Amino acid sequence: MGRWEPNARGRLEQAALELYRERGFEQTTAAQIAQRAGLTERTFFRHYADKREVLFAGAHLLEEAFVDALSHTPETAAPIDAMASALETISAVFLERHEFSRQRQAVIVANAELRERELIKLASLSKALAATFRSRGVSDPAASLTAEAGIAVFKIGFERWVDEDGDRQLADFLRESLAELKVVAAGR
Template sequence: MSRWEPNARGRLEQAALDLYSERGFEQTTAAQIAERAGLSERTFFRHYADKREVLFGGAPILEKLFVDTLAGTEDTVAPIDAVASTLDAVGAVFLDRYEHARQRQAVIAASPELRERELIKLASLSAALATTLRGRGVEEPAASLAAEAGVAVFKVGFERWIGGDGERPLAEFLRESLDQLRTVASGG
């Protein structure tokens, strides 16, 4: 195998998804993922701490997108409206990612260990959003409530999106979920 591996992370991610889908997460090893990607096991561990992280390597990037977008909203915008504009921006990132997202979520749903890791990721995202809202001058408990609501809207909208046929963009599902939350909160 060559010293230079173009798109090693992407190759490892796709190989892992394919193997997890075929064999299951628990039955797949890092060595098998590396082999499927045409890379060495050492290369795998240069990129990922363990075989779970192949599925969650994008979490910091997604969290940064959420936080940076939220931080960039006008301070005069109501917290839930700032979260709504953030969800629109995040939804746009998932254009052309339906099949990947659907496959990844199926792998996660099949493994208690991965479901737990996904919940930790969402809790971290909520904490980061609450911190960002507080930095914008939103007091507690409004900052935490808006952050938790935003993560709940993202989770529900995402689940509805991957449960569909992929014809409609994620952003539409996120807007619909937020509208439903607003209806519920207003007593409707």
């Protein structure tokens, strides 16, 4: 056994989610999170750039998976179809995470600073997707617009999935949302 308990980041992330749920994001200090995780405030800030980031550690994984999914789509497909396929693939990531997503999203929605952070993560994701499209020969502004549209579909589908009590899968909501976007864009 090492000098320190293992999985410091995991403990910090769990402690943070717990405290943010118990007393709210603003009423929680970094020192409290660190203490619950058996660490010090200084160590908290070694792992996370700020108090919000501890909730978004998984964002880069989502981004990687999303870009990966898009990359593994036939180059000949129309951008919107590639996006549809990537959305389909990505929803698998959330199959076993409805409850966790619900809790985390409730915390985020309740605080403006956390919403800001979520938005910039989605914007980063959008940029990455646009870059992927460009590397596949889609030119701007089509690349950026398809990426933005895909993120909008994801955002709205995800919101609705999280709000649902039922057993419908995320993929259902994403398909529905994308279909509606097509209808709307067609001017109907």
